[in-house]
Amino acid sequence: MEFNLLQKLKYASQLTTQEKHIVDYILKDPEVVFHSTAHELGRQTFTSASTIVRLCKKLGTRGYPDFQLKLALDYRQQPSALQSESDLAAERGDVVAAIESVPYLYGQALNDTRSTLNPSALVRIAEWVKSAARIDIYGSDMNYYLAQQACTKWNELGISAIAHNDADRHYLLTLKPGSPTLSFVISHTGENRSMVEVVRMLNDKNMNVVAVTGSNDSTLSRSCTETLLTHGYNEQLRLSKMSSMVSVLYLFDILYMSSITDTL
Known part of the structure; x- marks a missing residue:
């Protein structure tokens, strides 16, 4: 939204x-x-x-x-x-003003993301996480660092997870069809060429791929097995990136909490 x-x-x-x-x-x-x-x-x-x-x-x-x-x-x-x-x-003062505005932005990003959640899809994705031999998360620029944070949390639970900041063609070509690897691909617009290319190559391997994007109508969403919708990204708004970051972290933390429950 x-x-x-x-x-x-x-x-x-x-x-x-x-x-x-x-x-x-x-x-x-x-x-x-x-x-x-x-x-x-x-x-x-x-x-x-x-x-x-x-x-x-x-x-x-x-x-x-x-x-x-x-x-x-x-x-x-x-x-x-x-x-x-x-x-x-x-x-x-700017800092004091931020004390008031930042929680407001965070709160709306979380509420908007929560309102678009599909519980059945989340349960399905959580099951894929549980059965995956490895998790790959793809994202460029800022999204790469979000991918690293998500991977770090899963690695601490003993779940193999690796972040990728581009389409590693050599790695993608060597993946075996039907590999028990679960892939997440992050693009707020859903039109990032590098990320769309990653999905195209993964689809050739007949694997589960989850889009993490702000639009169900994007190329990325239409090409993936499932979609997790993030807070709507608008390039015209200065703080849109901040809200989108919070939204992505929220989605991955939901799956992380599910993983913690499974490992207890």
Whole structure:
């Protein structure tokens, strides 16, 4: 799942100077949106109605009326959270502001991931972990370090697990068809070319492969035996990577806890 509109306003990146000005204006007084048309808000921010509508669509809404409705719903649930990052920094300092915002981001990432969990799929994957002779986890860049953390935990239980940061063609080609190796492949977008190539080669070996990705419609998900959905990844949001990391670690820790139970 993606960030709600409140978070998109607070953490949106890749905005033009005019769009940033509009966002700051709204965050200082969110209720102005409820009492203004797009033309009126454009005049108040010294921009235009077309710029307002363009920003609304960039934030994932269908237009200004849809933006008004979704912002009203978010504001009703947590009005105090609409305070901008700049206000928080000015009042309490960046570090102190982070004390409040980081748990909020972690909490939503965990809740959103939990809401998409498929218990039957998790039970099935946990059984695969239990019967696997070895676990391979593939991930590039940041995902490689997440893979290493997951492998370290399993290795401490005596379960052989290895992290890979690319498509090791020599290793993949030497795997025997039907090998009792369970593979996880991490890609938040599900379109990482290297990871898609890994899955293609693993599929040739007739093995169980689990996608760890943010989209059921991605190439990665469609190519794997099972999918574990992570918190929605959005490149437009500065802190999206942080939330996605928490989501991935949560999924692997669920399977790790299952492994602990099996080894007791």
